[in-house]
Amino acid sequence: MMKVRKAVIPAAGLGTRMLPATKTVPKEMLPLVDKPVIQYIIEEAVDAGIEDILIVTNRAKSAMDDYFDYYPELETRLKQAGKDRELFETRRAADLANIFYVRQKETKGLGHAIWRAKRFVGDEPFAVLLGDDIMRAKKPVIGQLIEAAERHNASAVGVQYVPTDTISKYSSVKVEPLEDRVFSVSDMNEKPSPTQMLSNYAILGRYVLQPQIFDILEHMKPGYGGEIQLTDGLRVLCQQSNMVAVDFEGKRYDTGNLRGFLEATIDFSLDHPYTGKWLARFLKEKARSL
Ligand code: UTP
Numbered sequence: 001m002m003k004v005r006k007a008v009i010p011a012a013g014l015g016t017r018m019l020p021a022t023k024t025v026p027k028e029m030l031p032l033v034d035k036p037v038i039q040y041i042i043e044e045a046v047d048a049g050i051e052d053i054l055i056v057t058n059r060a061k062s063a064m065d066d067y068f069d070y071y072p073e074l075e076t077r078l079k080q081a082g083k084d085r086e087l088f089e090t091r092r093a094a095d096l097a098n099i100f101y102v103r104q105k106e107t108k109g110l111g112h113a114i115w116r117a118k119r120f121v122g123d124e125p126f127a128v129l130l131g132d133d134i135m136r137a138k139k140p141v142i143g144q145l146i147e148a149a150e151r152h153n154a155s156a157v158g159v160q161y162v163p164t165d166t167i168s169k170y171s172s173v174k175v176e177p178l179e180d181r182v183f184s185v186s187d188m189n190e191k192p193s194p195t196q197m198l199s200n201y202a203i204l205g206r207y208v209l210q211p212q213i214f215d216i217l218e219h220m221k222p223g224y225g226g227e228i229q230l231t232d233g234l235r236v237l238c239q240q241s242n243m244v245a246v247d248f249e250g251k252r253y254d255t256g257n258l259r260g261f262l263e264a265t266i267d268f269s270l271d272h273p274y275t276g277k278w279l280a281r282f283l284k285e286k287a288r289s290l
Helices: 037-047 062-067 072-080 084-094 110-115 141-152 164-169 213-218 230-240 258-271 276-289
Strands: 006-010 052-057 098-103 126-129 133-136 155-161 171-179 182-190 201-209 243-247 251-254
Touching (some): 037 126, 052 062, 062 098, 126 141, 141 155, 155 171, 155 230, 182 230, 201 230, 213 230, 251 258
Parallel strands (some): 006 126, 052 098, 155 243
Antiparallel strands (some): 133 251, 171 201
16 A cells, blocks of 8 residues: 555534634634644644645634744744744744645535545545544554554544443444454444444544545535535445554544533643643642632
8 A cells, every 4th residue: 555645634614612712713723732723633643754734724714824834023033032942833833744725615514625635635545634633642643543554455544432322423433353453344324323323433533545535525415414424435435445443542632622622721731841730739729629
């Protein structure tokens, strides 16, 4: 199989679960400690060896391309003030990867957003990282998927076991064990009820896809919620060619909803050298008075 060299980050959703904050600030630009959410995702892809990244955006998200650009006026000021760390971090964000953008002109669903990457990707396998799903892991989660996909000459979806009463928030996959933490996938369904679910393994925001997905998505009819669903496309893909599910090591946060965002904020702040010790003390004091 060809090496996975490119990644696509769909970030064109409306972010209705985080309103009113996301009315003018894209949810991918909300700060987690001192960096916007999208930067963690780009860093994960870069840590896994990816250099070319396409972000699927829309007309309300131009703050994202500004963020990954240089800002000479600010940089000169930081230099004059001797703020070396701030200067370094500001530049580093702009130099992380070769970042490209395409707009999804109508919000027609995740499957449609991915289809917009067809020209960028061409005829090779590629990684997909959802713009609001953040992973905290020793080894980049997308790297874990890329390894399995390359080893099995397959597409790959990142999964974790979720309790039956929450499976209806995700897509469930029908799986057969293949090797440690890796399964083969033969079917899947979107937001199943507990009686419809195919297993407790849910897809969580990371994929490696073969380029055949574009032809499949192009002919896909709107599904759940009237949107072109990626899951419907993946269902066809896994029946046409090999697909594996990787029970990845790491914790996933859905920063697109308030609780997930707060959990991520607390965990990443506890890890951060500037805020970790202070926050741990603060939380302990708080907990005593609750
Ligand atoms: P979500 O299910 O989180 O939807 O999309 P959303 O619209 O972003 O947020 P809510 O539900 O209104 O709060 C999952 C992923 O698919 C992308 C989103 O940006 C997110 O990364 N997406 C979704 C698109 O790029 N385009 C779409 O039309 C829909």
